[in-house]
Amino acid sequence: MQSYDQMSIEELQKEKEQLEKQYQEYCNLNLNLDMSRGKPSKAQLDLSQPMLDVLHSDSVLESRKGTDLRNYGVLDGIDEAKEMIAGMIGTRPDNVIVYGNASLNIMYDTINRSMVHGVLGHTPWYKLDKVKFLCPVPGYDRHFAITEFFGIDMINVPLYEDGPDMDMVEKLVSEDESVKGIWCVPKYSNPTGTSYSDETVRRFANLKPAAEDFRIYWDNAYCVHHLYPDRKDEILDIISECEKAGNPDMVYEFCSTSKITFSGSGISGLATSLRNKEDIVKQLSVQTIGFDKINQLRHVKFLKDQAGIAAHMEKHAALIRPKFELLLNRFEKELKGLGAGDWTSPNGGYFITYFANEGCAKNIVEKAKNAGVVLTGAGAPFPYKMDPKDSVIRLAPTLPPIEELDLACSVFIVCVKLASVERLLEK
């Protein structure tokens, strides 16, 4: 395939005309497709239907300890659920608080608590002139939405193949007392699929923050979300690495079953040091009387143990792997060597990131939209929705049925090509 950047103006013009014709044909189809949302498909959700049978009117809704799970109480979750969550992320049950159905809500609450209450006795952030967060980019838009909501300044840090730019992280964290946190998705990162290397995790654990209330916000959202049986990324346990490094209180880790069972009706967990946990539970005791313990039991009865979770996740993988492979195979065949951008090939998670040529992302997303294919907004994976290179596009292959995905991919590829050619002709 001839690369666009080696084409003459005339060749590019001709290519553009052909692409415009193709593009117009797609537009005429009046499509209504969506590759924007990191949601499980109907078939994936069907995998957990049997969870609705594990508890019924004859069930004794008691925990192992004999607590009546139907009543009030048990602020930090039932032991069985703590064990399950701890097993998923490789930490100890004692470190875990089991929450309700959304880990996003835990993250929001955690930032919120730091704002109004402070971290372990330190000054509440709202009393400070300036609070900053480091944001490895591209990253998860909902993380950035939380920090933006609270008026926290966000600083972009490049995310490489083995994790964030740790030289930059170390420098900023150790030199600036107003840097209070960093958002991390350490495994199968949203949206690139990056997993942090052992060295990266150790460098995180060994940070020497200027601020005593600096915390790592470790969103282990895709901890068990492998795509291939033989290519599984594994990361070090940040909590024990922080302990070893003498920084036991430096991390809050989040996870959930949202993309394991039912996205809207899962359980979620926060793992952290016992000192942090005690501080959090004290505040939680004002905020709530406890989370839904019946749903915690339902999850434990359905998923059983780590082997049960792994087996269940293989069923998910079997459903979504063909979707990832469809996109990757088509990109390989139709875009490789074309000089129209590059893309990630993750071993897990929910996204493929397409790195379009600089200045093309918005144009591609706009073109796709006009042809009836919704993509995640260009810029979404960056704080303030500002992609400095206008290059990153998050693709979410899981939700659409595979025929729709195929068609959406055709539209996407034409839009990528057309935007790339247009860009070259502008120069």
Place this chain on the structure above:
Amino acid sequence: MQSYDQMSIEELQKEKEQLEKQYQEYCNLNLNLDMSRGKPSKAQLDLSQPMLDVLHSDSVLESRKGTDLRNYGVLDGIDEAKEMIAGMIGTRPDNVIVYGNASLNIMYDTINRSMVHGVLGHTPWYKLDKVKFLCPVPGYDRHFAITEFFGIDMINVPLYEDGPDMDMVEKLVSEDESVKGIWCVPKYSNPTGTSYSDETVRRFANLKPAAEDFRIYWDNAYCVHHLYPDRKDEILDIISECEKAGNPDMVYEFCSTSKITFSGSGISGLATSLRNKEDIVKQLSVQTIGFDKINQLRHVKFLKDQAGIAAHMEKHAALIRPKFELLLNRFEKELKGLGAGDWTSPNGGYFITYFANEGCAKNIVEKAKNAGVVLTGAGAPFPYKMDPKDSVIRLAPTLPPIEELDLACSVFIVCVKLASVERLLEK
């Protein structure tokens, strides 16, 4: 029965000796009883076991609108659940946001949002020197814990038989811009069982607050929690009264199914004006991806409609009415006319309030504790746990089996008598 205050010192001394003997006998029993917690009993929770069967693996988990309830989304709740919650409190479904399992959490979030985000564009409270809340007393300790947590000054307002002292409320609300809210439990109030008269509700709706971001925090926790089929308190709908009075945005109303189905696994709701709701949903969209919609559907399928709820609540009443009557009958027989205090006889809710003689509540609670009967802490129904008269004791009859309740009541009565006599002898 001779009243204590008409006894001579000698008679009181003799009475005291007899009571001490009785008290000692109870102490020797090594009891372990609890009348402190406003929790449903096991038998009450059993009433909702069939709710675990209404959804099963063959169920289609779709809303009326066709939304897949297993997936992410639907921030303000499914229509069916909004209708159910609205029906419970007598408002319109459009005004409702359905949340997760605890209305306490909604209240916390609502105060919290006002602190960090402000109310409808007004200055966030954390930027103000002083924020005050009016607290009708006796009231609900968890309300006061929230306002105390956020450093909000609490001002006691007497709660009479038809509601709070409205002269005082009107004066404070209209004169002091730092008064931003008032906690209300308008029906079967915790702990006195008071329900607000129509006039009280209308005076609330017609408040002329100095602060534009003043709101009434209307915790309609016991909206359908009647004890007697023929003695039901009903209150006016505060939301429509506020609309009529030209104060449509002045109220946040809270309720839940916690004491209808499973205390720890119910659904809860916030009802307010559309303007307030829009402001809240905007913030909620940062905080969460949505609440547990499957549990919303489960509740609707189980409770069906308002008639279904009423029928279900009658079953609760049949279980707890004998417990209330046990206490009330014994108080009537053993304490009436004794000059040892007075008590409420509510038509609904979860509590009886015992008004001990001034200066006796702590002593009674302490004595009961030492005899193995846990009561709600003296002072708990007041901000900062300070009962200015040391008089109010909240009794929670629902949780213990009736034989245990009977025994706990015996201990309580002896403690009341003994503390009253001791107090008279001190003078």
